[in-house]
Amino acid sequence: MNRRTVIKNLALVLGSAALLPSCLHNKPVTAVALKHIPLDADQQALIADMCETIIPKTTTPGAKDLNLHLFTLKMLDDCYNKKDQQAIVTGLADFNDLVKKKYNQSFSELSVKDREAVLNGIEASAKDQSKNAKPQGRNAKPQKNIDASPINTFYWAVKQQTLFGYTTSQYFMTKQIVYELIPGRYNAHYPVSKLKTA
Numbered sequence: 001m002n003r004r005t006v007i008k009n010l011a012l013v014l015g016s017a018a019l020l021p022s023c024l025h026n027k028p029v030t031a032v033a034l035k036h037i038p039l040d041a042d043q044q045a046l047i048a049d050m051c052e053t054i055i056p057k058t059t060t061p062g063a064k065d066l067n068l069h070l071f072t073l074k075m076l077d078d079c080y081n082k083k084d085q086q087a088i089v090t091g092l093a094d095f096n097d098l099v100k101k102k103y104n105q106s107f108s109e110l111s112v113k114d115r116e117a118v119l120n121g122i123e124a125s126a127k128d129q130s131k132n133a134k135p136q137g138r139n140a141k142p143q144k145n146i147d148a149s150p151i152n153t154f155y156w157a158v159k160q161q162t163l164f165g166y167t168t169s170q171y172f173m174t175k176q177i178v179y180e181l182i183p184g185r186y187n188a189h190y191p192v193s194k195l196k197t198a
Contacts, residue, residue, distance in 0.1 A: 032070055034077040037085050042106075043092055044073060049108045050155075051162045053115040061171060063162060071165035072158055084153065091154025098151065122155045 032044070039047075048069035055063040063069060076088055099107045099118055107115065166172055173179045 032073055034073060036082070037073075037077050037089060039073070039089070039092070042108075043096075044069070046092070046096065046107050047072060047158055049115065050119070050158050053112070053119055054159055054162045055166055056112070060176075063166070066166065066169050066171055068162050068165040068169070072161040075161040075165070076157060080157070084157070087148075087150050087153040088157050091150035091152070094149075094151045095154055119155070122151065126152055126156075 048064060051063035051069040051072055055066075055068065057065060076085065080088065096107065099105070099110070102118075103110055103114060107118065110118070
């Protein structure tokens, strides 16, 4: 047997064995490198689970299927000022503590029903604050006078970016609504007989 052929085949087998584990684990990317917000993989997973709770997978893809959690993380990291980013990080820690105190589990370990209950509770408390807030001045908006706790800041930032990512995603723009650059075309040759008369 030719020695070069054996060495060449052995190198191919070893190279394939080294690549095989990475090919078998086809997990979606859950963590991204962030420059301004120090979030570890568990905190990023919590945000991914929040996004999935906001837009769950049904007959249509959910937030994780569309990688909305990655979009949300990048938007929080790139598009918010330092004060808001600090409030988001503080709110994430407070949110995690709130869930652990109430359920004795992390948000990621909760059932879908309990996750929805937590998020609905935050929304209900924000609505109550909005009802009780009194506008200051003639043109003041009540929501500007709400005392925004870090948990509320964190929750609303994640929800806003998740919804923004969904409504601007390729899936939404091509499958849910058909985006037209110029809607409402003018048809000069439309027959008058097809017009509906009142």
